Amino acid sequence: MSYFELKEPPRREDRLNACIAHGAALGDVAGRGMRCCQPGNERSFTQNSICLLLPALGTMNSIPNSVVLMHGGLGCGSSSHCGNAAVRGGNNQRWGVVKDGRWLSTGLTESDVISGGESKLAQAIIEADRRYRPAVIFIVASCVPGIIGDDVESVVEQTQPEVVAKLLPVHCEGFKTKIWATSYDAIYHSIGRNLLTDHKQPAVNKEKNGITVNLMNVSSMGRVDELELERLLNQLGISVNIFPVFADPDGMQRMTEADLSISTCPTHDDYMFTYLKEKYQVPFIIRHMPIGIDNTGKWLLDVADFFGLTEQALALIAREEAELNAALEPLKPIFTGKKAFSSAGEFRALSTAILLAELGFEVVGIRAYHHDEFAEVEYEKLIRLIGKDLPLNIANCQPFEEANLLRKLKPDIFLGHMNANSTAAKLGISTHVIYNSGLHYIGYQGAYELARRLYRQLKNPRFNLNLSQYAALPYQEAWYQQNPFKYIKLAEGDNE
Structure with missing residues (x-):
């Protein structure tokens, strides 16, 4: 039975065995499915x-x-x-x-x-x-x-x-x-x-010309990011429907008539993609998030392979990467040896960590808001790129765990949601918002623009250093000496 026959969707805890509590090294999560992070896990505090x-x-x-x-x-x-x-x-x-x-x-x-x-x-x-x-x-x-x-x-x-x-x-x-x-x-x-329930997709659309794909956006994407992905797809001769954020409800029927649906965030898109395939036979690709150099190329190749446009995509990727690498060359020296911490929704946190490593940062920690099966591919990439010992915190907020981690890891730059950066800022760590719908983050242009902003921040990190002299977090020194994952319970009921 399709989930869409129900009045409301199931919880992700039930549908995907998603969970919100885990703390260990990256290698304890990658390649192990959900065994490392049981959905029944929680915190004693x-x-x-x-x-x-x-x-x-x-x-x-x-x-x-x-x-x-x-x-x-x-x-x-x-x-x-x-x-x-x-x-x-x-x-x-x-x-x-x-x-x-x-x-x-x-x-x-x-x-x-x-x-x-x-x-x-x-x-x-x-x-x-x-x-x-x-x-x-x-x-x-x-x-x-x-x-x-x-x-x-x-x-x-x-x-x-x-x-x-x-x-x-x-x-x-x-x-x-x-x-x-x-x-x-x-x-x-x-x-x-x-x-969409009353819409009937025509068996043959004789008036349709060219290739059209559904490009699923999210509320954290700005128009500049949409335009970047549209620019890349258009160079392959692919037209784009962008849904659902800022999409006219009268035009949403076009979702049912596309040749393919493409995910920009697997965490966000799988539920709708499954429905479009079940009812309207629209196939989908849900694997990579186009943040970072390598991920953007993989994302483009997936789409191109589906339509038999692999050679064109490889040529496009080579041109874009050559131009991007040349633009990044003057910025990279300041990133060498700098430590970075990434904190956000799971896919954004992981893909941003990969981009930071590509820019030359030493990624020292990651916090993801939840964990489910779709991120397995990103964990495997990080293992190959960074190694197994990177600390990983699965936490729906829980700033006390984050503060403990940051004190221990001492990153030079923290990338997190705008409402979560205050913890790092009060510790004197330079912070950058991991999304702002007016700024570039996605695709090749996004990689360059993020690097440019981080370059400027690291050239002058004094603001948060000064702030730390006058602002204090509400945790006792004894807490910083403890295991940051102390209150996470194992599946058997014992604490970490």
């Missing part, structure tokens, strides 16, 4: 995490002509206020229009928790449709309706005939999973079940 709602909102708020209707407490979705900067910037980059995302809330109260919020949700749907006339309304189920048993799917089914907008229920009950990447599945689940 946990400091913090985030809800899967946060990454989900990054995608939903970007969709043009849409409304995101949060069904829950008023605070759920409030992160959209700060996330709106990316929405405004993304709209401006693509269409030259500064436009806000639109999100609403049913604002459930204590009385609603007791008596139920279904009637309030139905009224909110009708009002959102009347007021904004959007193409789609995302109906986002947060923790409260999941706890009190509101049947969001039934409300949507009963209300759909009364509104013009297409209603897309998205299940983001944060208490159900600790794997944030489940949020991507939740969005794709609703798009597949509710937006």
Whole structure:
């Protein structure tokens, strides 16, 4: 049975045996499947995490002509206020229009928790449709309706005939999973079940000319990264559909008519790709993330091999790498001997670590937010490039473990998410954001631009060094002397 026959997607803990707690050397993970990191693993002490709602909102708020209707407490979705900067910037980059995302809330109260919020949700749907006339309304189920048993799917089914907008229920009950990447599945689940469900792919499309691929983007990609990948594919004669971030909902049907779907982040894309193949026979490639020199070449070759364009791709890769290596030559001397630490979602952290090694850094540690089967190929690459003894931390935040690691490893540069760099900064370590939707990271252009930014930071690292003299982390010295993975429990129940 297809997962899309269910009302909501399964947790990634169940579907992929994904896990969030592990600490060991890189060699203990690579090539061993999930045996090194059992899904039942947790911590006897946990400091913090985030809800899967946060990454989900990054995608939903970007969709043009849409409304995101949060069904829950008023605070759920409030992160959209700060996330709106990316929405405004993304709209401006693509269409030259500064436009806000639109999100609403049913604002459930204590009385609603007791008596139920279904009637309030139905009224909110009708009002959102009347007021904004959007193409789609995302109906986002947060923790409260999941706890009190509101049947969001039934409300949507009963209300759909009364509104013009297409209603897309998205299940983001944060208490159900600790794997944030489940949020991507939740969005794709609703798009597949509710937006694409009536579309019938023609048996033969006689009017179609050339090759078209689905290029799946993520909310952490800026338009500059999309253009880089589009530039490379266009040189092979391949046209590109870019989905789902900032994609017009009326045009999403084109996903079902492509010749191939290409992943830019395997963590993000597998759920939708499987659906497109099951229902519309669209094949897919989900192996490499095009961050770094070697990874970008492998990514291009996979696509080219599928269409019989290998020779053209090899010539393109040779030209691009020659130009890039020449541009990097003046920058590399400052990277030699410098230690680097990479921290992000699993694939981004691993592919960025590979790029750092290609630039000449000594990669001394990696932290990934979760672990699943799709990253096995990246671990094998890192083993060949760096070695088996590199410390690896699988952690959904947990800055206390990160602070301990950083004190021990003493990197010169830390690459992490913008909201996670403060730990390293307060230790006097130079930091760089691992993604910013206005900057280049992906492809050959991304490799050069990242190197250029790191060069400037390492030329003048004084800011964080000065900051460390006046800012302190809240951990006692005794903690820094302990094993950073002390509180991670093994599958048998013992601590590391």
